[in-house]
Amino acid sequence: MCSHCSCGQPTRTVQLRHNLLATNDTAAERNRERFAAAGLLVLNVLSAPGSGKTALLEQLAHQWRPAPVGVIVGDLATDNDAIRLRAAGARAVQIQTGDLCHLEAAMVGRAFDQLEHQGMELLLIENVGNLVCPTAFDLGEQLRLVLLSVTEGEDKPLKYPALFKSADVVVINKVDIAAAVGFDRAAALANLAGVAPQAQIFEVSARSGVGLDALMHWFSHQRQ
Template identity: 60%
Template sequence: MCTTCHCGQSEPAVINAPSPSARRLELGAALLSRNDAVAASLRRRFTAAGLPVLNLLSSPGSGKTALLERLGRDWSGSGRLAAIVGDLATDNDARRLRAAGIEAVQITTGQACHLEAAMLEPALERFDLAALELLVIENVGNLVCPAAYDLGESLRLVLLSVTEGGDKPLKYPAMFHSADLVVINKIDLAAAVDFDRDHARRHIAKVAPAAPIVEVSARTGEGMAQLRDAITAGLAAPALA
């Protein structure tokens, strides 16, 4: 259970206190305000270093790490792509990325279901930011809480796997609405799982009408050239406010 945003946690009994819902709203606003201040500081730091930053979000098992492994192999200037990886436990994903030749630092969040801007600061000390071409933040697998937390990124990419079904954008609209780019992964399995592309694209367009949609297979490499082009175009757009 998340101990920082308090999602789903019961409210402790307090005598003569405001209602639990009011206290939860006040706490949430304070947390996001502090996070936004740190995120703004990080964004200035990234800008000073000339470093674009991609925040990669999705549910667990959608293929974030596999996508990064493929990007590490295919990205022009390979070896200058680095990653910060968030998980509740283990450093499995960071070890996978390092084995693929990507400099990676793992953040284990314990019970926290998302990364916050302040969590990135110690990890950033492990990199020579000026030497990197792209920094990717692989967020904790979760389609709820991470949507609310700015990490100072230049571009927010939300990943949807065909195995999840095409209705996820409607079920988790805040996450997809926050996306600058939506990627449909595991497209090589679309026929096997009876994935309806048009159905999924309509749902994405309903909640994220301005976000480009790219279909890829991290396993086969299908669509990766288009994804690189979309990332490059997105990074060339005006920075997030």
């Protein structure tokens, strides 16, 4: 379709129908094959900033025994989270995405090349803190975990339905302060049931350890 711009020169609008995610999907399938060959249970962990992703992964690194946990960390800048996770006993590789608000499968594949995965059973991909951008990008994971903090409010599943609809498991974190922040648990569970009926739901405190035993048992069952 042609038209004219203000300068009088003809312009052309081109509709691109090519699947822009095709390259990513190809890399994701390659990752999935590599993860399966290594015998790994792989989770893509998504949430808003400040929801407690890293604290949860620290707990998992402490408690998943005897095998070490692997973590691929995505942040716009710094390697702070990778340092924290290594201190917790995880094998961690940091990806710095710069201005990119999500991880892509090729990035994860390159990070996996740097990860000593021998003897590992569980690989966690800590995605960039964002409830929109990472949703469409398959990284080759087996399961998608969405973390929801009580400090974010019970309506997050309604505001960001695409993310929650893609979740295999939703973890409600910081339940130890739910009363203090006025979190409406019944409303949150109802919203999740309406938007993400397929998702397993766990209520935990990454700080105190409440609820983590049930989550760990579920992970173990999924790996088996």
